Amino acid sequence: DTAVSQTPKYLVTQMGNDKSIKCEQNLGHDTMYWYKQDSKKFLKIMFSYNNKELIINETVPNRFSPKSPDKAHLNLHINSLELGDSAVYFCASSQLDGGFNTEAFFGQGTRLTVV
Amino acid sequence: GQQLNQSPQSMFIQEGEDVSMNCTSSSIFNTWLWYKQDPGEGPVLLIALYKAGELTSNGRLTAQFGITRKDSFLNISASIPSDVGIYFCAGQLYSNYQLIWGAGTKLIIKP
Numbered sequence: 470d471t472a473v474s475q476t477p478k479y480l481v482t483q484m485g486n487d488k489s490i491k492c493e494q495n496l497g498h499d500t501m502y503w504y505k506q507d508s509k510k511f512l513k514i515m516f517s518y519n520n521k522e523l524i525i526n527e528t529v530p531n532r533f534s535p536k537s538p539d540k541a542h543l544n545l546h547i548n549s550l551e552l553g554d555s556a557v558y559f560c561a562s563s564q565l566d567g568g569f570n571t572e573a574f575f576g577q578g579t580r581l582t583v584v
Numbered sequence: 585g586q587q588l589n590q591s592p593q594s595m596f597i598q599e600g601e602d603v604s605m606n607c608t609s610s611s612i613f614n615t616w617l618w619y620k621q622d623p624g625e626g627p628v629l630l631i632a633l634y635k636a637g638e639l640t641s642n643g644r645l646t647a648q649f650g651i652t653r654k655d656s657f658l659n660i661s662a663s664i665p666s667d668v669g670i671y672f673c674a675g676q677l678y679s680n681y682q683l684i685w686g687a688g689t690k691l692i693i694k695p
Contacts, residue, residue, distance in 0.1 A: 473626075510670055512627070512685045525682065559626050563683075572617050573674075573683065575626030 472496050475560045475576035482550055483584055490545045490579045492560030500524075501543035502573065503535060504559040512559070518543050519565055547581075555583045590673050590686025597663055598694050605689040606657040607673035615676035616649050616656040621688075622669045630671075631658070653678070660691075668693050 475492040482488050494501060502525075503515040517525035521537040532548040547554060557580050563573040588607045597603060607616070615634055619627035631642050633649035633656060640647055647658045656675070660667055673686040 509687075510621075510690070511687050512672060514683070514685075561626075565681075572629045572632050575619075575628070577626050578624075 471576075472574050473560055473562055473576040475558075475579055477579060478577060479580050479582075481582045481584060484550055484552060486550050487546070487548045488550060488581070489547070490558055490560075490581075492543050492545070492576060494541055494560075494562040494574070496562055496564075496574060498562035498564045498571075498574075499540055500563050500565050501537065501540075502561040502563075503543065503545050504561060504575075506557045506559060506578070508556070516543075516545075550581075550583045552583050555581055557581070588673055588675055588684055588686040590689055592689060593687065594690040594692065596692050596694055599663060599665060601663055603660040603663055603667070603691060604657060605671060605673075606655060607675065607686045608655040609675065610654065611675075612653045612678040613656075613675035614653070614678045614681075616647070617674040617676075617683075618645075618647050618656070618658045619672045619674065620669050621672065627672055663691075663693055665693055667691060 473494045500519045502517045505513050515529045516535045518537045534546045537543045557578045559578045560576040561573040564571045588609050590607045617632050618630045621627040631640050631647040636653045637651045638649040644661045670688045670690050672688050676683050
């Protein structure tokens with residue numbers, strides 16, 4: 470069984486569209502993340518949620534809106550897509566244990582291409 | 585945001601050679617993690633380090649948590665073709681527990 474699963478794996482869409490990427494983890498973790506990996510392969514954290522509450526919100530355009538309906542899910546909605554949004558987006562989860570984050574487990578990524 | 589200094593950025597090596605990469609920072613960390621990313625996949629954890637000075641092995645991989653708590657290295661001995669990929673370090677900051685990432689080391693093995 471996949472620990473962290475995100476869908477879709479590939480997403481090609483036109484500029485200006487609105488799209489969502491879904492993420493689910495079955496590890497019982499209380500913290501979930503969204504990362505963006507650009508063409509240079511640098512991993513940049515976008516958001517972090519702990520128990521459905523936003524705890525990290527890096528400098529990300531407000532066109533990006535995460536939604537966490539429950540601890541096991543963290544979806545990413547993107548409005549008015551731009552060419553520069555093309556990247557691979559990774560969902561991850563970890564457990565906050567006595568203030569320490571255990572190692573993060575990653576999904577397979579969603580390759581978003583905006584044309 | 586903060587970033588770890590990971591080097592080298594890329595490595596071209598012959599099969600069978602040993603590999604060494606490291607991450608440094610001016611900040612103090614309470615956890616160091618080393619991940620590997622294969623093409624088209626998400627990063628997968630290789631080794632986790634939790635104590636200063638800790639030296640941990642995972643098969644041909646060995647990683648150490650620097651004694652100053654500001655750095656870590658990863659060594660791969662006798663590289664094989666399936667070692668190709670991008671290796672990332674990640675450290676959890678002592679100050680606020682935030683996990684920050686290195687830029688990655690791309691390992692390429694020459695035929």
